[in-house]
Amino acid sequence: MSEKKIKNIFINGAIDPVFIAKSIANHNSKTDIGGHSIFLGQIRKDEIEGKFVSAIEYTAFEELALTKMHEIREDIFSKYPLSCMHVHHSLGKINVGEICLFVFTSSKHRKPAIDACNELVERIKTELPIWGKEIFADNSYQWKENI
Template identity: 80%
Template sequence: MSEKKIKNIFMDGAISPAFIADSIAQHSTKTAIGGHSIFMGQVRRDEINGKFVAAIDYTTYQEVALAKMHEIREAIFEKYPLSCMHVHHSLGKIKAGEICLFVFTSSAHRKPAIDACNELVERIKAELPIWGKEIFEDESHQWKENI
């Protein structure tokens, strides 16, 4: 692993619109950036077997997940000419309609930012040990499948 510091991507609770807006606003002084790509994952109120999802309770093995995220981060920076990359993932109970994943990539041009963002989201979903327990309106629950 490189000598770069492992960044903590995890946040307790939902990712607020104010946090997202502030993250975007902080880039207005970075005038070499020409394109940003943003992905926001939101908890859906899915209907499953006649019951509606009220929330998802996210959990992880942080040490393992952060080490893997560091590897993914380094690989994405090697592959794409990015100016910066930000990843934030919620832990705990996130209600339907709230944001649980915020991925933000920036580059001099739009295509690398978009391609990096897309690959980053796919790798996070496929490779990070993060689990979600769907909590239904009647308080019953089941483990969520990543799709």
């Protein structure tokens, strides 16, 4: 594994749209970038067996998740010619309509940014030890399946 510092991807609570906007705006001065790809994961008000989801509470095995994310990050950087990669995932209770995942990739051209962003999202969902508990309006809950 590289000697690069392991980045903390976790944010307590929902990811604020202002934070997302500032992250995007910070790239105006990076004039070698020609394409960005952004994925925003938002909590849906799913109906399951007649009950509506009101929030998802995220927990993680943080140390393992951060180590694995570092490996994924290194792999993606070696596979695609990216200028930047940013990943932020919520922990705690995130209400319907709020953002819980923000993935942002940048490259000289659009295709590597798009392909890297798509692969990152898929690998985050399948490889990181992060769990979501769907909380219903009546305060009952069930563990969410990542699909």
